[in-house]
Amino acid sequence: MSDESEFVALFRLHYNAVLRFIERRVSDREVAADLAMDCFEIAWRKRDPRDPFGLPWLYRTARNLIGNEYRRREREGALWTHIEDHVRALSHEAEPEMAERLLEMVRALPERDREVLWLTYWEDLSAADVSVVLGMSEGAVWTRLNRLRARLRPLLQRTESAAEEVRDDRR
Numbered sequence: 001m002s003d004e005s006e007f008v009a010l011f012r013l014h015y016n017a018v019l020r021f022i023e024r025r026v027s028d029r030e031v032a033a034d035l036a037m038d039c040f041e042i043a044w045r046k047r048d049p050r051d052p053f054g055l056p057w058l059y060r061t062a063r064n065l066i067g068n069e070y071r072r073r074e075r076e077g078a079l080w081t082h083i084e085d086h087v088r089a090l091s092h093e094a095e096p097e098m099a100e101r102l103l104e105m106v107r108a109l110p111e112r113d114r115e116v117l118w119l120t121y122w123e124d125l126s127a128a129d130v131s132v133v134l135g136m137s138e139g140a141v142w143t144r145l146n147r148l149r150a151r152l153r154p155l156l157q158r159t160e161s162a163a164e165e166v167r168d169d170r171r
Contacts, residue, residue, distance in 0.1 A: 003049055010054075011040055018058050025066050035065045080107075083122065105152060116144045 018039055023032040039062045043053070084103055106114060112134070119130045120141075127141040134141070 014055050014058055018062050021059055022062050026069060038065055113144055113148055
């Protein structure tokens with residue numbers, strides 16, 4: 001039996017068990033499926049026909065990946081808290097609803113789009129630098145930024161007119 005066919009057999013035998021193991025610990029099925037595949041990718045890279053491993057090794061690897069996922073979520077939560085505080089601090093008294101709407105819109109964006117915004121506006125990176133960080137072309141970064149700006153522009157324009165009305169009322 002070849003090394004590849006043995007690995008395929010290991011995958012078929014244990015994939016569902018590893019997936020269920022991860023799903024019970026991670027509340028997102030899609031993330032669980034990604035982590036299960038990552039587990040088997042690691043197993044493929046570390047395989048050694050002289051020292052085969054089984055389900056316990058896969059569970060340990062999955063457990064490590066789950067820990068990484070929890071840490072990623074903590075970092076993302078801390079980042080969101082920082083961003084929310086920053087947006088609220090920048091919003092004027094006429095615009096508190098805008099800050100909440102803006103945060104909701106940004107939260108609803110796909111992760112890759114949020115990352116483009118964060119790197120561009122919070123980290124102050126150029127499109128060329130963002131392209132290096134995210135492994136995409138500079139043109140793709142500009143395209144995403146233009147689309148994101150177009151999605152957010154109506155909200156920001158409504159806010160600008162609301163702020164002008166409040167300034168006019170104060171005069």
